[in-house]
């Protein structure tokens with residue numbers, strides 16, 4: 332029998348006032364709770380009323396996190412009931428505010444594992460202690476060097492790992508007892524945090540190079556040893572490490588980088604949705620990616636793969652891309668190119684005005700893109716002049732301002748609709764309201780990897796995938812087609828968050844099927860759909876005795 336304290340303080344088992352009289356007897360809880368036994372429905376009604384009484388989104392989030400810390404079943408039942416309302420509160424954009432304030436607001440470690448670069452010998456012990464005997468199938472790890480577009484947030488960034496995992500459960504149905512958020516505290520270069528006595532992470536500069544990669548390697552080794560059936564999801568690593576780490580492990584274990592691959596997937600899915608509306612061919616598009624970092628180059632690579640699958644040679648396909656970063660259009664002689672940028676550079680000889688192509692405005696004027704993607708972290712950079720210039724040369728400009736959180740978006744959906752007279756096909760990183768314009772209501776898709784990673788991850792885990800390869804990623808990008816009725820005026824390029832659970836399940840099934848078709852499963856799995864159905868957790872109380 333468990334002790335009273337251990338069961339009431341265990342969020343994976345706790346039911347609070349919903350413990351039945353029989354359970355109270357059996358578990359030694361008699362007299363430790365008010366006498367009326369509530370149903371989960373009643374608890375959910377009461378908790379939602381408390382949620383609604385909170386004055387702002389951060390307060391709402393803090394209330395929900397308390398509930399999460401106390402009772403996962405009730406938390407996820409509420410999130411199931413109110414997914415559209417809760418997403419921007421437990422996830423982006425409010426998660427950004429909670430990260431900035433994490434050390435000041437801290438009350439509970441939320442069952443995360445905290446690894447320190449200064450204590451490499453305890454990596455395995457840290458993972459083991461945090462898992463506390465649970466059967467971990469999914470790990471989301473961050474070192475928080477590139478939290479959304481807000482830069483380095485050190486240990487505070489653990490909230491993004493917790494938030495991503497909440498979305499996994501709400502969207503795809505992973506059992507919350509089978510997940511583990513991990514913070515790798517490699518130091519921080521955020522001066523504000525370093526100067527703050529209340530900052531909860533290591534008070535020193537970020538460690539790079541061999542010492543850092545050794546910690547990463549020890550972490551991966553321990554993670555695989557302790558949780559051999561798990562999928563490893565990398566989140567918000569810095570530009571100089573994200574791709575290096577992915578390349579090192581992607582052919583060895585079941586793993587993916589959400590900012591590179593998750594974002595690549597949602598953007599390609601959105602572009603395919605947009606082309607369904609405009610009835611154009613992807614091979615006729617010219618892509619400008621503004622912000623050629625982790626996400627920007629992940630997106631370019633996923634589109635490149637699609638162009639090659641559509642029949643273009645590698646060389647032909649690369650000619651469709653124009654990567655723009657701080658330096659302007661990236662040329663093969665541009666200094667300080669990253670490894671990911673190099674294959675997407677252009678030759679100065681292709682342009683009469685190559686030396687003038689140092690700004691987005693100049694590139695758009697010269698190139699006449701049909702697709703413009705923003706992952707630059709620079710707010711307001713898709714200006715009216717640039718957008719109007721783009722729209723003057725293409726019938727249905729595809730424009731995705733994806734930088735998060737809200738304050739960093741390259742443009743708003745409402746402005747893009749107005750500036751293009753309703754022609755733009757848009758997806759935004761954070762949720763955007765419908766836009767009413769000249770008698771049409773435009774629905775705006777959320778171009779956020781949250782639409783893709785839960786289904787992708789769940790499908791990989793259900794199918795016991797050894798690795799994730801390009802074939803499966805491509806299948807996943809095509810999985811959302813047909814969900815939106817693209818014949819409706821103002822249709823969105825991506826399905827709405829209100830259908831997140833339905834399309835995450837479809838995506839998981841397609842991903843699992845792709846793994847099985849390629850015989851990439853570690854162990855026998857008889858049927859993809861059945862495996863996905865069998866793994867799905869629902870927020871209902873189980874009998875405990």
Ligand SMILES: NC(=O)c1ccc[n+]([C@@H]2O[C@H](COP(=O)([O-])OP(=O)(O)OC[C@H]3O[C@@H](n4cnc5c(N)ncnc54)[C@H](O)[C@@H]3O)[C@@H](O)[C@H]2O)c1
Nearest residue numbers: 479480570622623624625626656657707734735760779780
């Ligand atoms: N919507 C989504 O699903 C999604 C997914 C991943 C990232 N993002 C967003 O994309 C942004 C970038 O994320 P990341 O992980 O790629 O970060 P990153 O740091 O790897 O990349 C940002 C890039 O923008 C460049 N940049 C900075 N200032 C610029 C300027 N003035 N002009 C042009 N380029 C400039 C940087 O040099 C860098 O290459 C963030 O805001 C993040 O929230 C959104």
Ligand SMILES: O=C(O)C[C@H](O)C(=O)O
Nearest residue numbers: 423479480590735779780
């Ligand atoms: O976290 C998000 O909202 C999406 C993405 O992973 C990001 O880094 O911005």
Ligand SMILES: [Mn+2]
Nearest residue numbers: 479566567590
């Ligand atoms: Mn991210």
